[in-house]
Amino acid sequence: MAPILTVEDLGISFGSNHVLKSVNYTLEENEILGVIGPNGAGKTVMLNILTGMLKPTKGKVSFNGEDITGKSVNERVRLGIGRTFQIPRAFEKMTAYENVMxxxxxxxxxxxxQAGDRAVEILEMIGLSEKSMAFAGKLSLLDRKRLEIGVALASGPKLLLFDEVAGGLTESEVSDILAIVQRIKAEGYSVIWIEHVIQTMLKGTDRVLLLADGRDILAGLPAEVMASEEVERIYLGVKKSHG
Ligand SMILES: Nc1ncnc2c1ncn2[C@@H]1O[C@H](COP(=O)(O)OP(=O)(O)OP(=O)(O)O)[C@@H](O)[C@H]1O
Ligand SMILES: [Mg+2]
Incomplete structure (x- = not known):
């Protein structure tokens, strides 16, 4: 089967800051690809290029075999690309249900x-049914992270882009997020998941991509990538304090 996403020679510069030099990878259908890399490596920038929020300086992005490099944010949402934000963006004065709807x-x-019916299903899937009438602004960080995933699911995507949905959570809260991602995988979605938390990469992904120095340094099985010399070198001891 053809990959759901293909990224070829992707590059972006902000003035003299060459954040991405040449990034290449594919994502298979129903695969969960973890993306790791040091702070400032360009992980969020790469996600923003995939959603259409940022235009690459060079390279090509294909979704389901179609070149989407020139498409707008809204066109990509309609084609089936959904995302979460590193800092949760739910409307604080709306309820969890209203946000998803x-x-x-x-x-x-x-x-x-229709959106209401779908919201009920999604709230169930993300474990927020009992708090569906709570205002988003009153939810705990874990529940706001759940809601971020719920809002991303609400637009009916095939591909989900997660930017640190487990960031800032305790170990047991991370397990809750892992369980949600497993449910998402079982439902057939494809996911690109940026995260610093090593536990999530080892347990929650099919493959891991290391992004550093503007390039896709290494991609492979999670345990292999996490144990690689490249990760050791690039994180230089930072690795353990993050995990
Ligand atoms: N819109 C922008 N304009 C100019 N520079 C930007 C823009 N967005 C990001 N950058 C720069 O791109 C670089 C990569 O940032 P990015 O947020 O992608 O890092 P990251 O890998 O997501 O890091 P973190 O792990 O801290 O979230 C940084 O040097 C940042 O300052
Ligand atoms: Mg980031």
């Missing part, structure tokens, strides 16, 4: 009724 109405053109 709004995602279906604006992200997928559903009627309020």
């Amino acid at each position: 709004t995602g279906g109405v604006f992200g997928d053109g559903l009627s309020e009724r």
Whole structure:
């Protein structure tokens, strides 16, 4: 089967800051690809290029075999690319239910009724059913991370882009997120998951990509990549304090 996502020779510079020099990888259908790399390596920038928020200086992004490099954010959402934000972005004065429902109405053109039905299913999947009427701004960090995933699911994506959905959580909270991602995988979604938490990379992903020096340094099985010389060299002891 053809990959769901292909990234070829992707590069981006901000003035003289050459953040991505040449990034190449593919994502298979129903695969969960973890992305690691030091702070400032360009992980979020890469995600922003995939969503269309940033235009690359060079290179090509294909989704389901179609060149989407020139497509807008909204076109990509309609094609089936959903994302979360590193800093949760839910509307604080709306309930969890309303946040997810709004995602279906604006992200997928559903009627309020259809979006409401979908929101009920999603809230169940992310473990927020009991707090569906709570205001997003009153939720704990774990629940706001759940809600971020829920809003990303609301637009009916095939590919999900997660930016540190486990960041800042305790070990047991990370397990809750891992369980949600497993459910998402079982439902057939494909996921690119940026994370610093090593536990999530080892347990939650099929493959891991190391992004550093503007390049895809290494990709492979999670345990192999995490134990590699390249990770050791690039994280230089930072590795353990993150995990
Ligand atoms: N819109 C922008 N304009 C100019 N420079 C930017 C922009 N967005 C990001 N950068 C720069 O790109 C580099 C990579 O940033 P990015 O946020 O992608 O890192 P990251 O790998 O996600 O790091 P972290 O692990 O801390 O989240 C940084 O040097 C940042 O200052
Ligand atoms: Mg980032």
